Amino acid sequence: MALLNVTSPHVHKPGNTGAFMREVIYATVPGVAIMTYFFGFATLINIALACAIAVGCEAAVLKLRHKPIAFYLRDYSAVVTALLLAIAIPPTAPWWLTLVGTSFAIVVAKHLYGGLGMNPFNPAMIGYVLLLISFPKDMTTWLPAAGVNETTSALNPWQSLQMIFTGHISGVDAFSGATPLDTFKTYAGQPAVLDANPILNGAMAGYGWEWVNVAFLLGGIYLIWRKIISWHIPVGMLAGLFFLSGFFNTAVDADNYASILFHLFSGGTMLGAFFIATDPVTAATSNKGKIIYGALIGVLVYVIRTWGGYPDAVAFAVLLMNLAAPTIDYYTQPRTYGHKKPNKGLAKPD
Amino acid sequence: MDLLANNIGAVSALVVMALVFGAILGFAAVKFHVEGNPIVEQIDDLLPQTQCGQCGHPGCRPYAEGMAAGEDINKCVPGGEDTIRALADLLGREFVPLDAEYGAEKEHKMVAYIREAECIGCTKCLQACPVDAILGAAKQMHTVMVDECTGCDLCVEPCPVDCIDMLPVKTTQQTWTWQPPAGIGARPGDLIPVRNIA
């Protein structure tokens, strides 16, 4: 007869980190479905490929680090990283791009910093940025969304595989298109050209892309409802983007600066706001800090999109704010019960 | 000459900047001057103050002075690795393991205990105690003030009848603390056999 000797509390809310991560995966389902609709099965193939690579890398590194592999794989964090990276890169990106990005994200950005919970930067975004600056052409080549004109339709599974593993589809000329953000950046200030572009014509934020963003917004709301993430970061980020784009679009110049809706619903805005910026490991933790963190991401996204060299900016904005997160945390500590003022900084104020 | 004349603006700007920043730095140095605790004090604060002399110095402060003058930081046996780490931190030196020459780190904190029936009242331990933690008079039984004893061992050797034992400090309900959990991957808690069940 033996009794368990353990410290209180003796009850625990159901769930664990794995369940937490699985919820995130479920929440991407609408977004992934819409992407598959617009960009074809390449999206799914890419995701499957990335996940397989990520799990393989994770297992290998865990083995090298003499850690229990099954125990760590059960937390699904590698899958989430791979999933987000695969969603972020063009679906038809060649297989080696996915391989390089994912393995770099898992091995370097995550495990070299000590594994889950220790990495200062969002691994998926590190992988993404590595690819973006190393292979800019491949990374900015998106298929035009299916249905944008009569000639484009989503790739079927066989075409997708061909595209990913050989780089071209037999019998079809290679075709590619720019994203709405890219298009706007190229032709900003020329409303006539922009209006004529089928991607932007008649859509609030680019054909296809706006629906992808709506789907991720839905997924994000699901996460908030499930209390997986708090509202602070997404709201902060969207608000930052909203106010800045609103100011420049209405008060400065509507032709050169895109509309609020365009900014909110194109590119990776919603994915970034609800799935990437909210990565708990690398974000600020206090509520006030989360709002500041999110808002600054929003500001950076706008600044880089508008004046920077890249069409989209979620990855850069998130990574830059990852750097700032600890500092934000130190200066936004909540006021503890029974204290007059909140703590500031790390050191004792002498 | 031309060179100087052409760049007179840049040179003067640099000079002015140098002066201004120099003045600011100088002002800051005076204004925000922090009265540093002398290094010996800081070192002494890190030492366990057992005054045991195992480091070869007659007390902790002399050793602190020694270290301030460049002596090795790995001679403090009662302080152990933690103290060496703190010293390495403070003095910006490499961590070195405890020098075995000075003794091995003890697992438990010790306290001297006099077997009072055997004490002959020779007062030798009284004189050996660096912190006057032994009470007694000639031909009177001596006893250790447990709260003041630093566990330095110095009283053991002089005792002519070997009636002083160094005992590990006993954990009481008041001094007991929770142990840290085993860490990631480990299940918290342990199964304990029950002593007597109904």
Add this chain to the structure above:
Amino acid sequence: MSRRIWDIPGGIHPPENKQQSSRNAIRPAAIPAHLVVPVQQHIGAPAKPLVQVGDRVLKGQKIGEATGFVSLPVHAPTSGVVEAIEQHAVQHPSQIDSLCITIKTDGEDRWTERQPLADYREHTKKEVLECIRNAGIAGMGGAGFPTVVKLGVKADAQIEQLILNAVECEPYITADDRLIQERADEVVAGLQIMAWLVEPKEILIGIEDNKPQAIEALRNACAGLSKENGTNIDVLVVPTKYPSGGEKQLIQILTGKEVRSGGLPADVGVICQNTGTAYAVKRAIIDGEPLISRITTLTGDAIEQKGNYEVLLGTPVADLLQQAGLQKDKLHRLVMGGPMMGFTIHDPGVPVVKTTNCLLVATEQEFPDPAPEQPCIRCASCAQACPVNLLPQQLYWFAKAKEFGKAEHFNLFDCIECGACSYVCPSSIPLVQYYRFAKGAIRQQQQEVHKADRARERFEARKARIEREEQEKELKRQERAKAAAAKQAAKKEAPATTTSTATAPSANSGAAPAAPAATDAAPVADELAKLQTAAASTLKRYKDAQKALETAERSGSEHIDALRAKVEQLKTKADAAKDAFLAAKAAEKSAPESSVAEATATASHSDDPMEALKQSSAADFNAYKEAEAALAAAEAAGNAAEVETLRVRVTELKARSDASKAAMKEARAKQKEDIQAKNAGHDPVKAAKLEVAKTGVLLKKARKALEAAQASGEGDIAALTAAAQEAEAAAASAEDAVKKLEGVQ
């Protein structure tokens, strides 16, 4: 209800699981065969047992007395015989035993005389408070802080709110709920007594909205009271949320005030008391019953009869479980207290105490083993759940890395260990254990720092003391040197007698140079070196003379006395020479070399026991001489019988004399050793103490000899007695010397 209620940050809603135990009425638990009453059931100093093993005790009799202000007495929960007062397993997570009084019950349950203060309003507050203290009432919510300390408000402090904490927010526990449902009037009466004591502006009762029947009962009781004497008590219903029942949390909810970090509720004009405490106060004041029983919830799937029991304090948990129908094979975790803050107990022999509000007898299905700890993903769920707005994820990090300074800076000590963070943590990190560990380690560190500071202080005080002693000794020694110089000057006037008495041939070598040494030693020359040589040579001569004396003694020379005087004189001279040298040196160099100073000091100090030894030796010798003279006289008178006895005595005495001489020699050798030891930097006191030890040995020897003589009836008992007395005197003088030295200290 127009009164405003505030909210607390964070909080959780764990499954309540209260129905299992709240449906049944309170049942009295049977009196067990043995009661184990720990002397410490409260925060503060443990009580001191008042009874002895074998004493008969009556129910309610005080068996342990409070030992301080923050301390409480304990009482016998029923009548019986004290069986043991010993260490026993108790309710402490450390599993360390503590002192308990075990009572073998007699089943009669006979009360001692009760002294109620039913008309408490006629008494002074002090008397009523004393009554509460004597009843041993501690906060019964879980912490066990002496109630009297909380109620003893300072005269100048105005209490604005007196709060009765009936929240009972922990899952499973229904002790207060049931108590209120069944005995609301008594609870309110207790509250009224406390209100009379602290005179608050308003009296509030906080209760969670998941106890409708208890709320109803309280409202009725309060309404009755209001009709009766106009006392107005507000029953405030608060939303169910854990941990609303924490003292600080309830104060925040009901008044919006926050208790300053590290402060007490009374600082903000609030006193908060538990329901069970109010009930106990009523029983103590109105009925005169000390706190000897309490309502405890027994719940969990491993027992059959879940419910609330009125349990005598000291009842072993095992007895209680048996009554409630324990299913042994199902039991997996035994928790005293609630599921959020209770602690596991390791031994069912642990007794129920004043703070035991619940016993959770859980199966493995009910409380599954905790999941293995996963890495923290900084999801901040814990921060959202924290009722005091801490950053648990940071505290975890710091505790794990043992960065305790940072943990403290992040207000670790404001953590109330409610367990909300651990409850919500998706990574199953035992956060509370980390905080408890960090708190304990910080407290230990603080204690160590405190101890180190004390050690440093004591060490420095000791150093200062030794230095001061040295200085004082130095002063004394200088005075003595002056006196010696004066004496020497006086002696010098008659040098002829000194030298001419030294006639023993063996003494010549020592005696002859003695005179020049004396002149050498005279402080005429001011050169240090000269003085030093002088001192050294006098010392040498003194030693030579001593040796001569020894040989003379051994050979039984007639002129021993003269030689001795000579040695004496030489010694004084040697001292004087040394002193002179030292004084000169001191004059030249303000700080004289310590070794020399010490050596001289020792030399002069150890004189006394040496002197005594010499005296005893001399006395022995005299006795021997006298006996010899008597023998000669007897021989001359021709008394044959007397001659025989006298002869025996003479031989005996000679042996004695020799022995004491040998002792003296031994002592002298030791003295020399000591001088050497002193030169190596030792303590004069030590030497003196050694002398004491040695004279003690001599004394013992003398006494033994005397005893042996007395036993056998042989030998000269009178002489032996004298010898023993002499030895005693020697020992005494040696001790005097030590005392003198220590007196200087």
